[in-house]
Amino acid sequence: MQPRRPWRKLLYIKQEYPDDYVDDTFLMELQKNTNVRMYDYSTVVMQTAVVTQHISSIMVFIAVFIHLYRGSLTGKALLWCSSIFTVLGFVFWDILNMYLRTPEQRVVRLNLIKGAVFFALLLFGLSPILRTLTEDTSSDTIWAMTVIFFFVNLAFHDYSSGNLTNIRFPGSVSLNAAVLAGVLLASRLDSNLCVFAFLSFALKWFALFPIFRRYLKRISAAASMATTLVLALVAAVMFFYISRAIAMLHVFSTLFITFGCPLWLIWVQRYKNEIHGPWDEARPIVHRYFH
Numbered sequence: 619m620q621p622r623r624p625w626r627k628l629l630y631i632k633q634e635y636p637d638d639y640v641d642d643t644f645l646m647e648l649q650k651n652t653n654v655r656m657y658d659y660s661t662v663v664m665q666t667a668v669v670t671q672h673i674s675s676i677m678v679f680i681a682v683f684i685h686l687y688r689g690s691l692t693g694k695a696l697l698w699c700s701s702i703f704t705v706l707g708f709v710f711w712d713i714l715n716m717y718l719r720t721p722e723q724r725v726v727r728l729n730l731i732k733g734a735v736f737f738a739l740l741l742f743g744l745s746p747i748l749r750t751l752t753e754d755t756s757s758d759t760i761w762a763m764t765v766i767f768f769f770v771n772l773a774f775h776d777y778s779s780g781n782l783t784n785i786r787f788p789g790s791v792s793l794n795a796a797v798l799a800g801v802l803l804a805s806r807l808d809s810n811l812c813v814f815a816f817l818s819f820a821l822k823w824f825a826l827f828p829i830f831r832r833y834l835k836r837i838s839a840a841a842s843m844a845t846t847l848v849l850a851l852v853a854a855v856m857f858f859y860i861s862r863a864i865a866m867l868h869v870f871s872t873l874f875i876t877f878g879c880p881l882w883l884i885w886v887q888r889y890k891n892e893i894h895g896p897w898d899e900a901r902p903i904v905h906r907y908f909h
Contacts, residue, residue, distance in 0.1 A: 622634045666875060666880055670850065670875050671831055671846050671849055674849035674850045674868070675827065677853035678852055679819075681860060682856070685856070686812055693815035693816070697815035700822055700823075737821055745810040745813040749813045753805075760806060767798050767802070774792040796824040800816065800820035804816045804820075
């Protein structure tokens with residue numbers, strides 16, 4: 619009886635072995651965790667801060683509406699404060715770009731100012747219509763739809779992009795959801811001035827402020843982290859006069875998401891077990907030759 623020929627890892631030849639046969643060298647090509655990325659705690663904290671920044675900004679926006687709705691904040695005061703902080707933001711942006719500004723950046727800034735003026739005039743003319751937009755809709759429905767839109771805004775927000783010039787998908791979905799939530803909330807205010815001030819604040823807060831936060835993150839990690847802490851503190855203080863329980867919950871959730879979740883992610887990385895071997899699907903290598 620002739621001995622069997624050695625097994626070869628070839629599918630196109632007939633061999634004297636069953637189809638599921640493997641020899642002793644099969645596991646020699648086993649590789650573990652070759653594509654696993656090891657995370658650094660400080661880097662993950664900085665990336666997570668972007669999420670807590672946006673959550674805090676939504677909390678601040680809701681708190682502003684509640685104070686307007688209760689009458690503890692006037693539309694005139696909100697309009698002046700939002701306008702002053704917007705001007706200060708542009709001044710701060712220009713100071714930092716004093717030696718780096720290009721003609722293209724001037725055009726972008728000029729187009730941004732033109733768009734802001736156009737939307738401000740449009741909102742001022744539409745304020746009476748928007749104030750009475752949902753008169754026949756119950757407040758419970760408005761609150762429920764607002765919560766849904768804010769969840770959409772939170773889910774589709776552009777957390778990873780460094781885009782500083784325009785808003786792209788999926789960030790456009792997030793912005794539209796925030797504006798719709800703002801329109802629904804504004805329809806529950808009692809004066810045209812409050813509606814105009816609140817919606818202009820919504821456009822600045824959800825369209826311009828995220829771009830400014832990305833800019834801070836690009837130039838300074840410390841400035842971005844400081845912005846995170848300031849936003850969380852402002853949201854907690856504004857909600858302290860509305861609901862102390864929500865204010866404390868926001869503080870603890872911010873600390874957990876910013877500092878606890880990165881530590882949790884790094885801890886569970888030790889249990890990750892990704893294996894690669896000869897059983898994986900073949901990946902064709904395509905060579906391109908340029909003449």
